């Protein structure tokens with residue numbers, strides 16, 4: 001029984017990995033993912049220069065998930081490029097993901113030019129949940145800007161590249177986004193990022209639980225799973241076959257991973273549950289997924305990927 005997968009024509013021994021932002025800030029954390037059962041890792045979203053991010057507390061977990069307003073704290077793109085370059089030499093049989101985000105089109109182009117000029121042989125994940133010009137919604141909700149960015153991105157970058165999308169909640173938005181994305185040679189779409197601007201309250205103290213943005217932050221975990229599954233399946237149904245789906249959101253068991261793959265995911269990423277349990281979670285999730293596959297008579301992910309049944 002195998003949980004291996006292929007993405008962007010590249011083989012991964014395991015379909016489970018971290019979600020950008022969780023357990024991937026520095027070499028210490030990335031080493032722990034590298035030495036776990038995860039099939040690979042994605043770095044914290046790298047920006048043009050290092051960022052300290054927002055004031056703490058900026059992450060809070062509950063028994064149903066998490067809220068965060070980290071503010072993109074990261075070591076800067078070059079730090080992650082150097083780390084990956086070292087890993088490509090030390091552990092050459094694996095392929096790594098570099099997450100990036102520019103705060104405008106020029107920064108996106110700069111980041112991609114840096115990667116293009118390096119010895120990077122991995123996969124780029126462009127985070128489209130980044131802020132736009134003030135007064136406009138995040139890029140992922142500004143469809144014209146998505147199209148403009150992707151047009152430019154594929155003029156400047158030639159390696160395998162996918163995008164991380166925020167969740168959508170309207171069928172028309174799935175249709176509109178898929179129509180845009182199907183124009184581009186994307187390797188994958190990663191659905192979903194956290195649900196933006198949720199609020200988790202401590203009713204005893206009658207206070208919010210994180211400091212930035214008056215307590216507003218991205219929601220992950222169990223709260224996110226139905227939305228994540230819907231986005232994975234909606235894009236799986238609409239995108240051309242060459243654009244694969246990475247499923248992110250609400251995975252804390254082998255069953256959750258199974259459901260994401262049943263909805264069409266080729267790779268699954270773990271965030272909130274990884275933050276809570278640490279990298280040994282990948283051994284548990286892999287064992288649980290294999291048990292489910294065994295019980296159902298499946299030997300590979302292709303036996304059930306995307307084969308969700310409807311109640312016709």
Ligand SMILES: CC(C)(C)CCc1c(C(=O)O)[nH]c(=O)[nH]c1=O
Pocket residue numbers: 021045068069070071072073127129130131193194218
């Ligand atoms: C929310 C942004 C800071 C604009 C991007 C980075 C990010 C963050 C973050 O660094 O706050 N948290 C998330 O849950 N998803 C993200 O994509």
